Amino acid sequence: MAEKIRIGVLGASGYTGADLVRLGVRHPAIEIALLTANSHAGKPMDAVFPHFAFVDLPDLVTVEEADWSAVDAVFCGLPHGTTQEIISDLLARHPHIKVIDMSADFRLRDPDTYATWYGHEHRALGLQGEAVYGLTEHYATAIASARLVACPGCYPTASLLALLPIVGAGLVAADDIVIDAKSGVTGAGRGLKQNTLFSEAGEGLSPYSIAKHRHAPEIEQEISKAAGKTVYVNFTPHLIPMSRGELCTSYVRMVPGTSADDLRACLADAYQKAPFVHVARPGVVPQTQNVRGSNYVQIGVFADRIPGRAIVVSVLDNLVKGSAGQALQNFNLMFGLPETTGLEQLALFP
Amino acid sequence: MAEKIRIGVLGASGYTGADLVRLGVRHPAIEIALLTANSHAGKPMDAVFPHFAFVDLPDLVTVEEADWSAVDAVFCGLPHGTTQEIISDLLARHPHIKVIDMSADFRLRDPDTYATWYGHEHRALGLQGEAVYGLTEHYATAIASARLVACPGCYPTASLLALLPIVGAGLVAADDIVIDAKSGVTGAGRGLKQNTLFSEAGEGLSPYSIAKHRHAPEIEQEISKAAGKTVYVNFTPHLIPMSRGELCTSYVRMVPGTSADDLRACLADAYQKAPFVHVARPGVVPQTQNVRGSNYVQIGVFADRIPGRAIVVSVLDNLVKGSAGQALQNFNLMFGLPETTGLEQLALFP
Amino acid sequence: MAEKIRIGVLGASGYTGADLVRLGVRHPAIEIALLTANSHAGKPMDAVFPHFAFVDLPDLVTVEEADWSAVDAVFCGLPHGTTQEIISDLLARHPHIKVIDMSADFRLRDPDTYATWYGHEHRALGLQGEAVYGLTEHYATAIASARLVACPGCYPTASLLALLPIVGAGLVAADDIVIDAKSGVTGAGRGLKQNTLFSEAGEGLSPYSIAKHRHAPEIEQEISKAAGKTVYVNFTPHLIPMSRGELCTSYVRMVPGTSADDLRACLADAYQKAPFVHVARPGVVPQTQNVRGSNYVQIGVFADRIPGRAIVVSVLDNLVKGSAGQALQNFNLMFGLPETTGLEQLALFP
Amino acid sequence: MAEKIRIGVLGASGYTGADLVRLGVRHPAIEIALLTANSHAGKPMDAVFPHFAFVDLPDLVTVEEADWSAVDAVFCGLPHGTTQEIISDLLARHPHIKVIDMSADFRLRDPDTYATWYGHEHRALGLQGEAVYGLTEHYATAIASARLVACPGCYPTASLLALLPIVGAGLVAADDIVIDAKSGVTGAGRGLKQNTLFSEAGEGLSPYSIAKHRHAPEIEQEISKAAGKTVYVNFTPHLIPMSRGELCTSYVRMVPGTSADDLRACLADAYQKAPFVHVARPGVVPQTQNVRGSNYVQIGVFADRIPGRAIVVSVLDNLVKGSAGQALQNFNLMFGLPETTGLEQLALFP
CATH class of the missing domain: 3.40.50.720 (NAD(P)-binding Rossmann-like Domain)
Structure with missing residues (x-):
């Protein structure tokens, strides 16, 4: 170079x-x-x-x-x-x-x-x-020529990558989405707060910012755009006793005639050429351990036993694809470098 | 004695x-x-x-x-x-x-x-x-005279205590309930399994048994009974990197004219005399840390910003109120002892 | 009552x-x-x-x-x-x-x-x-009649219970003791410090306050008293990614003719009537899990393969026997109550 | 290439x-x-x-x-x-x-x-x-021409890197060394054992294999070689509730006239050109968090307040420099590649 x-x-x-x-x-x-x-x-x-x-x-x-x-x-x-x-x-x-x-x-x-x-x-x-919204896989062209890229929040990245293609394709009801989100403690940053002390956050679990988290309007902005109408989503984050990692369990209602396999196929097609977004084979359950420290995202789709409903699970490392990694991925596009430059390392597991 | x-x-x-x-x-x-x-x-x-x-x-x-x-x-x-x-x-x-x-x-x-x-x-x-179903707060009379009590699973205890009163009162749609459940690793028992090794379960998170967990029919049995019709629920458990504790985030659609405050009032009324089930004041978020090692259950109700929807959060210790503690609570009733005998200890926090 | x-x-x-x-x-x-x-x-x-x-x-x-x-x-x-x-x-x-x-x-x-x-x-x-030094098992008589009891620090409690009898009996060299101590994060208190944040203290380990921790002079005060001469000890605490629990691994040089079995016998004799201090059978390794949330102390003695040296391992819960529990134990003595009143609960394991 | x-x-x-x-x-x-x-x-x-x-x-x-x-x-x-x-x-x-x-x-x-x-x-x-003993920094020449390299255990790597130079230089008594070692749970491998289950190993701590761990003779082999005489060391490993990371706290007695600064200078000199072994500045305490997922080793030296004694702290990632990373480092030498090839990534912190 x-x-x-x-x-x-x-x-x-x-x-x-x-x-x-x-x-x-x-x-x-x-x-x-x-x-x-x-x-x-x-x-x-x-x-x-x-x-x-x-x-x-x-x-x-x-x-x-x-x-x-x-x-x-x-x-x-x-x-x-x-x-x-x-x-x-x-x-x-x-x-x-x-x-x-x-x-x-x-x-x-x-x-x-x-x-x-x-x-x-x-x-x-x-x-x-x-500013261009820096969800790399969905705004790559605009990012490549942008001067200012606004990287998405970690939760929006995790949920939107799972939902945008299937909402955009009209496969699920955009106004009936529940996103139950779980994040490791680094998501709260390095500031000194009592609830992120080891002895407070360890060995326990709770939701927070219920119905008022600032990532909700960001998710809705993009879901609404994909749906072609203004929608609200249920977005409920939880604090998990781990440092890194984020998992969104999204509960969706499919339009009649659609199956979980259809959702999976839609996602697989959308990310066919995306080096960091992988749609899991049927039956493979995404876990944050698979992506810890890496820029990868893993998405799995599961039929609910309730007819007409499906469950979409997506995982990423909140500090990498959820922040610094996606920032570098955008940087690569902005400077004409291969998208994966400097980001190829696999998860640190165990 | x-x-x-x-x-x-x-x-x-x-x-x-x-x-x-x-x-x-x-x-x-x-x-x-x-x-x-x-x-x-x-x-x-x-x-x-x-x-x-x-x-x-x-x-x-x-x-x-x-x-x-x-x-x-x-x-x-x-x-x-x-x-x-x-x-x-x-x-x-x-x-x-x-x-x-x-x-x-x-x-x-x-x-x-x-x-x-x-x-x-x-x-x-x-x-x-x-056999009498041993959900103490809902079957106390039958338990008191039973010879065989079948204590509920940990997840059914956590979710049913939160949902039965509001379903029974007709305040929420019984056929549109999503239960996103999270449990510590002791829920998987002491058997040797790779996914419950420290280095596999630690610092990570995943759902499991999606749409096929055996606690689903148990939950549905009781919800259906309370609703007066057969319903299915979405029940999705997740494995959390902690030993004890369980939290259910239940997403419900309220019948028109009902508010989250109504749900809270209904629950508070139902458990007014229940020594171990506490309905949190508005704004107080239940966390598993509050009940670790104790027989207490804490339930919180939150309005969703989506009109007509609410979020009910319930926590317990899966080995205590979710199993051995509730068993002792039932034992106390069966032998004519005060319900709280031997169960009064508070959570071990931190 | x-x-x-x-x-x-x-x-x-x-x-x-x-x-x-x-x-x-x-x-x-x-x-x-x-x-x-x-x-x-x-x-x-x-x-x-x-x-x-x-x-x-x-x-x-x-x-x-x-x-x-x-x-x-x-x-x-x-x-x-x-x-x-x-x-x-x-x-x-x-x-x-x-x-x-x-x-x-x-x-x-x-x-x-x-x-x-x-x-x-x-x-x-x-x-x-x-003020009477509130190491219950060694100052019980004075405590019973005291108006002001100064409860020992958590580390002094863990190490002195293991060392005082064998130093007092002249079985080990008082001036050649290395105490490698390990504590959970609650030992640092609830104050907001960067190093006790979940994401900083989790999944990692380090010593701290090397050669300058304030519990050193307290340990030396009591060891010196038992030895009948002023001695210094090596005391090196480590921060462990857990909330509660403390373990001291004490490395001692025995006087000629003494065996690890002799040390164990000396300790067993010293604590024969102590309800909370248990000397483990040969081969049983103390672990903090055994005492979490309880007032118990467990001590094990092991021969080193180096002739003439032994290893004494002691565990307690730093917030219970290391602080509040021992305080209550002293309170019981001061008010003429049975020593174990209110302190009988066993460890919360797992 | x-x-x-x-x-x-x-x-x-x-x-x-x-x-x-x-x-x-x-x-x-x-x-x-x-x-x-x-x-x-x-x-x-x-x-x-x-x-x-x-x-x-x-x-x-x-x-x-x-x-x-x-x-x-x-x-x-x-x-x-x-x-x-x-x-x-x-x-x-x-x-x-x-x-x-x-x-x-x-x-x-x-x-x-x-x-x-x-x-x-x-x-x-x-x-x-x-077979050539694969402690890279001490056997580089032999490794470069070897057909079979036996990579050291994780504990020997962590302790020998800290001790060999100062023993070899005659600065400390080779027959009076206590190595209190602490390892994350991955050190026990992926086999199914009850004591490495999340709920058993989590939130707790204990020593194991006291005076009989197989890494002891390996450490003694190299210390004896450096000392020019057969010595035994006290080596006591502990299981720590984290996945990766290892820390050895070595307690040494210095020969008269030697200071902790002398030990530090000796180590700094020994590893002046070693890309992965860093001797910390005075006052900087090594912690395993600094090397998690990386091939780096950090060593700190501290004066004990007991005259004539010092404390040497060394950290590494047991799976990287303690195993796979050092193996690759040796591979690089054996194939004439730069020693650091493929090993440059920094610790994953937090």
Whole structure:
């Protein structure tokens, strides 16, 4: 490879930022040129994440100190709500930089929906219109030519990959979908919260944000688009005592004459050429263990014994395909690299 | 207390048997007189479960060696399918003994359903007709005078306690219920299986027995009875990386004019005098941590943002209220003891 | 029981305070009359620990608001360093109240050692002299008549129970002891720290506070006393990915002519009448699973294949015998109750 | 790369075999040509390890069916004791094949020691003499020209990397070493054992094989060689509730005039050019989280507060540097490839 693409990672002290660095270090076309983390500025990366002690990385700086001239692309792993102005300002001054945003700031196309769910008017409306929704397998063409890609949330990625093709093909009732979602604790981030302490989250289980999780409108945005009408979905996330991994069990009502096999065939067809999305053979049950640490998604379809209903199960690693991995996959498309570059590693099992 | 009730535990080398012993040791009215475990006969109990090293217990014997004259009540924690003939023979010879069965052998009232799901004709049809379904809060009167109580499975206990009152009151559509169930690994028992090894089940998650779990017909039996018509339910269990605990997230469609608050009020009313079933205040989310090691059940009701739908969350400890604890609760009723005797301990948290 | 003893728990929002409440609720001689937690004052207890939703408890108040006239005994689960002045003031005004302190404030008899390890002069020197070290099995007589008992730390309890008899009997070299200690994450308390987040502490392991943990001087104080000379010990704690449980592997050099069997016999003799300390038969390996949630301690002795060396393994639950359970055991002695009252429950296994 | 090296993996249905496959799939110079697993012969690899569903691999065959002409190198992950005759026979018929053995069969140079610890005479004494001990950093030259490399056990790798340099330099007393070792559950393999079930191993901790673990003679073989005299070490392994990772806390007595800093400097010097062995800066505590899934080893040295003693902490992933990773590292040397080929990936954290 001639010259490497220089990247910056904003918010490198969070889990998604760190996983981007983990993958970026071994990506053959990437040079990590900039790492920001305002509350840890001045420290070496391994003071914040000691598993980076074995490689050379730039020290952490504040966003304000960042030398944007040193980067060709920027990955944002900043907390929701803080990204808009930073990206807006950055692109105004350095329009050639490509931005892959892993936050929620540019995912919702409708400004009102954004304001409703995030509690404030969007601060970069122009960019919001420009941003391409980074669900790679469904927006690849637009991503390839985008300047700003808004990577989906982990739950939307897991559920939409399972549902979009069958909703789009009209095989299931778009307005009667229940998504029971389960995520490992890294999904809550690295912030200090009592409910994510080992002794609180371990050996136990509960739903959370019932009927009010911010990933719901994102899922509905895409399901509605595929269905050609506005729909609501039941989306109920649960906190599972594991670090990585996410599983969505989606309960759907099929249109008359449709079978679970039809759903599976539809999905297999949709992802025939997708290197990271695999539709399991009949009877094979997806489990998060199969994808831990990898960019793969596995989808299984099962007939319910109740006639006319089916169950679609999808799994991914919330920090990889659910965040940093999909961000890199989009980066690859944006820079004309093979989609799988730097992302081929298999699950770490056991 | 004048004289203690002498009990035997069949299948004391399994998890439910052991939890019965754990609770029985501290039950003020119980003397543990007999412990059977055919494959470990001749051993002291602490050779099989070392946490019993600190108390005196009878050595394990085979069922064949059991001295039935030494017991007033028998708890069965034998594998499904093996209990029928043993109990049938036992009661034929010792009709005064009261039997609390924790296996699945006498739960299904319809012999055809039993044969369909368990793969063989029932071997004690007479007793099957006599057996009382041991869901304590719903069959207390019959249990109090029963000779044979068939304790429900863990999943049926968790889901039925949440659903029976609202189905029975006609507040929800009985034929449109999705039960997404999650259980800790002890639910799979102590048998050696690859998928329950620490390194296989840990840090991961998957559904299992999709659309074919044997607890489905048991749930349907009771829901149908409450609804006054035969219904099917969607019941999908998941294996969670924790040892104890079970959570059912039930998705229901309410009849017009009904609100989540109505469901909550109905449940609160139904369990007003139930010492172990608590309906959470609005906004309080049940979590399995709250009931670990205890006989308590916690139920929460949440409005879905989709009009007309609600979410009912119920938690219990699968080995206690889901098995050994409910068995003791039934035992208390059968012997005229206060329902809570020996069962008052709170959850072990953290 | 005629009248109950009214207790107060200071610091009820921490793990040791909560475990005291869990046990106290079911202690037949106890009425919980007062719960303090300054940062949560005004809340019901189940707002802080939801597993208490099923029982009636007084609301949390500040220490300043506490009505001391309503209590006969006080358990302190306050952070280290904050207890001295509160207890000092309390006893000055209410000298009849008995105090069982679970903090570190009164454990070290030597004021200089205290000042060195805790970074400030002791603020209640008079009381420090009065306090009895609450290692129940070794100070029972003094505890029974004490007004202020300083319960040992969890690590000192686990290691001293294993070592004091054999050091006291002169069977091992007191100045050549290595204690490799392992604790579950609850040992770090409920405070928000990055290293105790689920995703940080899970699936991993490390030592911490190497050669500088505050339990070292406490262990040395008692070992030195038993040895009749000042000694230092190697004490190295490790953080283990589990919530409860503690195991000390102590490596000792025996005096010539002594065997591992001699050590075991010495320990068995020392704890012959101790209801909670059990010396395992030869070949039985203690494991923390055997004592989880219980007040039991299990000790095993093993010959090393290196002549002259032995390995002593001891386990306990850090929140029970390592803290709240031992506190209650001391309380029982102080109020003339049977030592085991309210503490008989067996381990929650699995 | 011109042509790939064709490898076979014997025992591909075990954890070490599977991790070899995981790494081998992404190794740029390797083509996986043969996978054996006698009890699963005829199945596709993903029927045994579903995380391989996303790549093409040869189906499993028996050892007897193996086409040795199709391979240039063989990795053995067979159970201990079964490897000798297979390898002996294989090399007799195909002397050009290079063998990297991950079992224990060729690690002990002394046939009597082997017979004592493994319960039978060695069945391939000639090969035992030829085998090179595969501790890469200490036997690199011999490995590069070897035909048969006996990869060390996981515990010997972790402890010897920490101890050999300082013993060899005469800085510590070779006959006064205590190695308290802790391993995740994968160390026990994939066989079905009660003590490695999730509900048995989870939330608990215990030592095992005290004073009789088979890795002890292997450690002593190398320590004795470095010390120039026969020594015994105290080696006590513990089972930790995590899947991967291993940590050895080694307690050493330094020769007079030596400091912990001297030990650290000695280690840093010894591993100056070793790409996978990192000596931590003073104060940095190694943790297994830092190396999970990677081939890295991290070593830290700490002064004990007892004068003259020091504590050496070493961590690795037992399946990678402790087995499959080190095997690949040796393979790289044997085939003239850069030592780090295919092994560069960083730890999967969190």
